[in-house]
Amino acid sequence: MSQLRELDTYQRYLRQLFHADDEELQRLQAEAEAAGLPPISIGPEQGKFLQVLIVLTRARKVLEIGTLGGYSGAWMARALPPDGRLISLELEEPHAAFARRQWAQMGLEGKCQVRIGPALETLPHLADEAPFDLVFIDADKENYPAYLEWAITYSRPGTVIVGDNVALGGRLVDPESREEAWVQGMRRFVERLSQDPRLISTVVPYPDGLALAVVR
Ligand code: SAH
Numbered sequence: 001m002s003q004l005r006e007l008d009t010y011q012r013y014l015r016q017l018f019h020a021d022d023e024e025l026q027r028l029q030a031e032a033e034a035a036g037l038p039p040i041s042i043g044p045e046q047g048k049f050l051q052v053l054i055v056l057t058r059a060r061k062v063l064e065i066g067t068l069g070g071y072s073g074a075w076m077a078r079a080l081p082p083d084g085r086l087i088s089l090e091l092e093e094p095h096a097a098f099a100r101r102q103w104a105q106m107g108l109e110g111k112c113q114v115r116i117g118p119a120l121e122t123l124p125h126l127a128d129e130a131p132f133d134l135v136f137i138d139a140d141k142e143n144y145p146a147y148l149e150w151a152i153t154y155s156r157p158g159t160v161i162v163g164d165n166v167a168l169g170g171r172l173v174d175p176e177s178r179e180e181a182w183v184q185g186m187r188r189f190v191e192r193l194s195q196d197p198r199l200i201s202t203v204v205p206y207p208d209g210l211a212l213a214v215v216r
């Protein structure tokens with residue numbers, strides 16, 4: 001599943017109270033593992049946090065970059081109103097096909113769409129769907145700075161931008177990892193996020209660093 005594989009007693013207690021996966025989400029994760037998808041989805045902690053953000057902002061249109069098996073998408077789509085829409089961008093056709101099947105089994109197919117291709121190629125075609133109320137960035141880390149620009153392009157005042165994996169499991173601030181493309185991309189992303197006058201932003205230090213910004 002996620003970065004939080006090893007839960008301490010407190011985290012287990014909170015998970016059981018607030019955000020344990022229900023049967024459908026457990027099935028999705030089990031089938032994702034059986035299908036050989038990489039175990040890199042968000043955890044239920046972030047899923048529930050995204051739901052809180054969606055309801056808090058009364059989001060109706062959500063853009064996700066990085067679908068994988070549709071786990072984060074399912075959490076978000078469930079929190080959307082009946083006329084809400086999730087558009088999720090995914091490079092790998094098998095991931096997209098898996099996510100579509102899962103969303104259909106969960107009755108979420110009417111709310112969720114996946115667009116296949118490198119996100120930098122699919123993003124320019126979304127102008128008609130904009131503005132988005134929330135954008136969740138969770139794909140290849142070297143392109144996070146470019147994804148941030150697209151998120152702002154497709155925003156309105158109040159749009160929430162969320163980015164997963166700021167800490168990169170500790171590599172973000174590890175001098176030995178400085179040359180890695182992912183580390184450099186993530187550093188540029190958080191530096192821009194922290195300085196961009198169009199945004200008010202922070203990083204929630206949990207579980208792997210969740211960047212959180214609101215467009216002014
Ligand atoms: N949000 C998902 C996890 C996404 S993992 C969840 O929490 O359930 C990252 C995904 O981004 C992978 O499926 C990977 O194939 C996809 N990806 C990687 N590079 C990409 C690119 N350039 N464009 C679109 N998707 C990409």
Ligand code: DHB
Pocket residue numbers: 040041042066138139164165
């Ligand atoms: C990895 C983890 C992620 O959450 C992600 O979005 C992409 C990759 C990883 O650990 O490789």
Ligand code: MG
Pocket residue numbers: 040041042138164165
């Ligand atoms: Mg991630």
